Amino acid sequence: MSNLRILHYNIAHGRGDDRTPDTIHGLGALGLAYRSVQKNFHVLLRGKDELMERLEQIAFCIKEQDPDIVSLNEADFRSIWSFNVDMLSFFAEQLALPHKAYGQKWAMPGIHHGCGLISRFPLMSRYVPCSTNRFPVTLLGGVGYLDATIFIDGHALNLLCCHLSPGPENAVQIKEITTHLAAVLKPVILAGDLNMRLQDIDLGSRLQAWPELARAEQNYATFISRQGTPKCIDHIFTDKMLPLRDLKVLDVHYSDHKPVVAQVDWTHYIDSLR
Secondary structure, three states: EEEEEEEEEEHHOOOOOOOOOOOOOOOOOHHHHHHHHHHHHHHHHOHHHHHHHHHHHHHHHHOOOOOOOEEEEEEEEEHEEEEEOHHHHHHHHHOOOOOOEEEEEEEEEEEEEEEEEEEEEOOOEEEOOOOHHHHHHHHOOOOOOEEEEEOOOOOOEEEEEEOOOOOOHHHHHHHHHHHHHHOOOOOOOEEEOOOOHHHHOOOOOEEEOOOHHHHHHHHOEEEEEEOOOOOOOOOEEOOOOOOOOEEOOOOOOOOOOOOOOEEHHHHHHHHHHO
């Protein structure tokens, strides 16, 4: 294998391109939690047929990119508002990618969702909560990352699938993640909705972004806020041992976010071991 294709997508629970306000002014995290639950229950009101049609559209979009690894945010595993559909299993079957990992950030009766990985290669994983998980942030299920080791032809890759807070605490969360990565001996990839623009992210000495992103962020916008301002807040960063050969954002509207696809030079890393 010469290149790895990584796709990241915040699928917003399958509710579609909903750009209504994400919070209630003045209520902070409580308003964010309430609005998120309210939006998700709109999926229930619109019916299962509409949800499944959208999930099929998302699956087709992903499949067209022929990814080796798919990273997902806001995927439901068993939630009443999405008819208890296990979205991770649905996509794994549709994409014919046999391995998956659940990063369950919110687990309470009737609501199970979070981050997920689907892979062509075997993997093992754990979900790691960030230290910022204090009330009322925990009303959203807490914040953290899915820490996965992926086994590729006798070699190991560390991939972190993240979904970080939209508030100022996300800088602390990024710091925790880069500190964790500093001790990892395997090559690493960081993918996720970081709720931060590139200019606000301290990647440390290990990770790298797509060079064009810093020069023309508007070409890589993944989210359009209710003010209509495009921002790149969904990212794929790679270890400097894994050169990025291409990165693109797909202009599709099955979520309020857009998917990001990266091509990583795996051969470069393998050759460096010889």
